[in-house]
Amino acid sequence: MNNHDWMRRDLAVLWHPCTQMKDHEQFPVIPIRRGEGVWLEDFDGNRYLDAISSWWVNLFGHANARINAALKAQVDQLEHVILAGFSHEPVVRLSERLVAMTPPGLSHCFYADSGSAAIEVALKMSFHYWRNAGQRNKTRFINLSNSYHGETLGALAVGDVSLFKDTYQPLLLTPITVPSPARIRPRGRTTTRSHRARGTTSTSTGMATGSRTSPTASASRRRPAPTSSATRSSRGRRR
Numbered sequence: 001m002n003n004h005d006w007m008r009r010d011l012a013v014l015w016h017p018c019t020q021m022k023d024h025e026q027f028p029v030i031p032i033r034r035g036e037g038v039w040l041e042d043f044d045g046n047r048y049l050d051a052i053s054s055w056w057v058n059l060f061g062h063a064n065a066r067i068n069a070a071l072k073a074q075v076d077q078l079e080h081v082i083l084a085g086f087s088h089e090p091v092v093r094l095s096e097r098l099v100a101m102t103p104p105g106l107s108h109c110f111y112a113d114s115g116s117a118a119i120e121v122a123l124k125m126s127f128h129y130w131r132n133a134g135q136r137n138k139t140r141f142i143n144l145s146n147s148y149h150g151e152t153l154g155a156l157a158v159g160d161v162s163l164f165k166d167t168y169q170p171l172l173l174t175p176i177t178v179p180s181p182a183r184i185r186p187r188g189r190t191t192t193r194s195h196r197a198r199g200t201t202s203t204s205t206g207m208a209t210g211s212r213t214s215p216t217a218s219a220s221r222r223r224p225a226p227t228s229s230a231t232r233s234s235r236g237r238r239r
């Protein structure tokens, strides 16, 4: 099975995140066979430098020996137990360490399974806090201009990237958007907007080609750049 075979099977059964699937009629999906450190390798032997750590998930590199050994040891002892009504050693130890390194007042951990889910939890918790305090009218949230918090409905609502949220606007709560301090910077300096890394530039795969150059990766470098409104507005209003 080579890249083309896997791509054909993939496109027959998958929709990819943050992706206009019609793009893949022209630009190939890159099937990855293995990863090691900063490198990924496809089924045709091309290598790619994973310069965004697979969307910030593999910060310590692919197939990290120490992390993999800990994962395997844990899964052999206890792979999962519900946290409602039950507890276990790793979650207590991790929570103790997190509480020790966070400022006074942040004394308990609550776990969610993704960044978006964590935002949903935070929105519900803060609403619930005020409700318990007798302030039932406190239902609105302030967000920062150009912020990004994820793709679930609550997270999308408190983000401010129109490219991602415009379509779903009728479903979203309306935050009060205030300017981000990140926009205030010394004259003459430019910054790269983080949103560009999230599929809004020509390097939307986030991969740079390795020593053996891949035709597929160079094809994605040629991909036209759908500029997000966040990027446009930051350029338009740059000081």
Ligand SMILES: Cc1ncc(COP(=O)(O)O)c(C=O)c1O
Residues within 6 Å of the ligand: 114, 115, 116, 117, 119, 148, 149, 150, 151
């Ligand atoms: C700042 C920020 N918050 C939330 C999220 C959403 O995280 P997840 O993709 O795990 O839902 C992201 C993801 O890119 C993020 O960058």
